[in-house]
Amino acid sequence: MSPGMNQKRSDHAQRPDLLAARERLPERLATELDRFERHLCWERGMSDHTVRAYVADVVSLLEQLVGDDEVEHGIEEIDIALLRAWLAAEHERGTSRSTLARRAASARAFTSWAHARGYLSGDPGPRLRIPRKQRQLPSVLRRDQAESVLRSSEAGSEQEDPVALRDHAVLELLYATGVRVSELCRLDRGDVDHESLVLRVVGKGDRQRAVPFGTPADRALRRWLDSGRSRLERSASGDALFLGARGGRLNPRSARRIVYESVGTVQDAARIGPHGLRHSAATHLLEGGADLRSVQELLGHATLSTTQLYTHVTVERLKAIHERTHPRS
Incomplete structure (x- = not known):
């Protein structure tokens, strides 16, 4: 196993329950799981977070396959009945609808990979119905609130304190x-084109895109x-474009804290x-x-349906304004 793979395995080991379940798998299944993990990391280019989630889901599926008996089991035994029984058991445990949807997506990715590698004679994954997520409208700031956040942070940076400037x-x-x-x-200084006011961004699946920004952001940068x-x-x-207080690359946790505190x-x-x-x-x-297509490209969404969620946000806000202000609402 490569050093990079060992690093990813150590990331997974942060969850003792997952590590213990993985260690209990028969050697043959554990080896095939390792190969699937490498496939997610290196061939599909998934983020560490997604790989952890998919591997955890597949460990759970393989536990369902193995059960409590001592008979040797293999991937070739996975069929639609097992997949449905596994999801049903997860549902009985009170697993949320969104997590069930991800579990099903993980199982489909695994059976597709296993079929392509010859471990499964057929792929039962496409027959597994993925529970629909109940999509909730995201919380957003009003324009005036966004302006207030940025005005406040700009005022805080006037003393030229490096952390406030960042x-x-x-x-x-x-x-x-x-x-x-x-x-x-993940941005480096070279990813910023100050002349064109464009960022070079590497998104999910290592897909690159160019994202424009305006004069206020350029001035702050x-x-x-x-x-x-x-x-x-x-x-x-x-x-690194952005640094933490100790000089290393700014990490997402610190960036989240910056936003939460400012908002x-x-x-x-x-x-x-x-x-x-x-x-x-x-x-x-x-x-x-x-237009939706432009926003899709800017945000790096793989499908337009993800971007369409925001049209519901704008409609709901318009409805709220109408109900609050129209005399015959």
Whole structure:
């Protein structure tokens, strides 16, 4: 097993229940699970978080396959009846609808891989009905609330404190571009084109996209790079665009804290983190007249249906305004 794979396995080991269940698997199944994990990491290019989730789900499925008896079992025994029984057992345990949907997606990915590798003569995955998620409308800031967050952070950066300069640049860039917090933290200085006002972003599945940003975000970035970054820079900083207080690359947890604390200062604002700013940016783009396809490309959504969620947000807000203000609502 490669060093990189060992690192990912150590990430999974952070969950003792998963590690114990994995260790209990027969050697043959454990080996095939390792191969599936490598497939997710290196061939499909999934994020560490997604790989952990998929592997955990498949461990649960293989536990269902093995059961309590001591008979040797193999992947070739997986069929639609086993998959349905596994999901039914998960449902009985009170697993949420969204988690059941992910479990089913993980199982389908596993059976598709097993069939392609010749472990399964047929693929039962497509026959497994994935429970529909109950999609909830995301919480978003109103435009005036977003402006208040950014004005407040800009005022806080006036003393040229490096952390305050960084925090303001983080907020401006998240709202200006709608990038994911993981994408923001992976940015290097070379990914910013100040002349064209465009970011080069690497998203899910290692897909690259160009994302424009405006003058306020550029101004905040320049102040951070000119007056703040060098004061936090250490030997471990590398070329990271944003740095933590100790000089390493800013991590998503710290970025989330920046957003939560900043939004928390605005009266009546929804409690949101970086993903809430992403939702807000998408909603405000659509309210301003942007078309769905453009917003899809900016956000890096693989399918248009994901972006269409934001049209429901704008409609619900319009309905609320209508009910509140129209004399015959």
